[in-house]
Amino acid sequence: MITTSKKKAKRQNSDVDLPSDRGKDSSRKEGLEILKDDKREATKKRSKEQRKEYYEREMEKRVIRTNPLGRDRFYNRYWWFRRDGRIFFESSDSKEWGYYSSKEELDALMGSLNIKGERERELKKHLEKFFSRICAELQKRSKDMAHKIALEEAVLRRSTRVRAPPRQNPAKSFLRYVNKWKED
Template sequence: METCEEALTEYRKTKIDVNRLKKQHLQDMSALAVEAEITQNGTNGAEEDTPMNDGSELSDTSGGDHSSVTKRKATKKQDMRVANAKARGAARAKQAQQKQALAEHRRLDEEVSKLERRLESIEREFRQHVGGVRAKPLGKDRFYNRIWWFDGLGCTAANNPALGQYGTGRIFIQGPSEFDLDILKRREDGVDARRLEEEGEEGVLGSSDWAAYSTVEELEEYVAWLNPKGHRELALKTALTKWWVPITAGMKKRIAELNAYLKLPDARRSSRNKGGPGHDISQQPYMQWKNRRALTHNQ
């Protein structure tokens, strides 16, 4: 337990650092996006040369002024060429700046994706170690039913869908405790009738009763029933959404394996799983153990 507590502390610190770095990258990306947009808008039409007047000024001038007019016209053209060259150079510089900003934006986007994958890994490791210290339900619904997802608690990360792993592959529902039921009945009249109406006769669980959702469709129907306006059900829905991918992946994997198992011939099925349906586990050695010392003492 001490090792788990130390690991959890390190994961919390790492998560804070990763989130801080991710936030900084996102801020830098926003600034680069604005810079690239401004640069792009500023370069529109910058490559176009300033049009020159083609009309001849010689028709309105006398022969004596021809030389000075020609000189002024040549100087004007030269000045315009220099101005256009500077404009083109500035446009190329802005385009290069925009290209650099976009490249940096893409690099930061890749870094953010890596950090998000790192956070997902931290969450899985955190869940693994927190199960070694204490097990807590994902949350409670309006009738204080406790919702459990045991995959990956206190063991290897069996909730990693990328590896095709799962533990139980189900969501378990534990009935409300006597304490919670007492609180609920004090706060609201007609709770039993309301539970019967909303949960159905088979769905009403006592404090020692358990049930399970085994398919994605059942779980989707339950999540749709939750009311996010309530604090408990909002927290529960948030937790289910957070782990939705590995939860549903485990459910699908479990069902696929069960279907494949049921399609096997009886001979192969029994040879692969000695503890399958129809097998009498009472004949196993560990089931025949007796405390002979206690038996002798009682005699």
């Protein structure tokens, strides 16, 4: 008999909900809802960022006009023409132009910018935003230039034993023209 009464007592105890258990369940549910809301907000934020990046990539493909990256403390304007692969800077009076053609020069420029100033802070922000693409273009340009120089050197090393007569260049055929209708 003792065993049956113990079983009945266990059943009765398991059927009774304690108030502390209810509080834990409700707080767990609230915690789960908060986590779900956080996940929703994070996915919304990611999708918004992805849409913005996609929009920027598509606009970059269709760019007709380029805006400057920013200005420095001397009001020099910095430009990045996406197809050229260099950072150009224009003096404040628009009379002089220069360019940065290597990653080391770009790193030195970014290190010299003072972020306490408004213009240089914006310039540095834009440079950091496009840094990976700019570096890729700089490296691509340097490889292309090295390849071009190697090809030019290979063309210059011709054997002197094989000499072909100079060909007539059709582009300069106008130089051989003789006026036959000329009256004396």
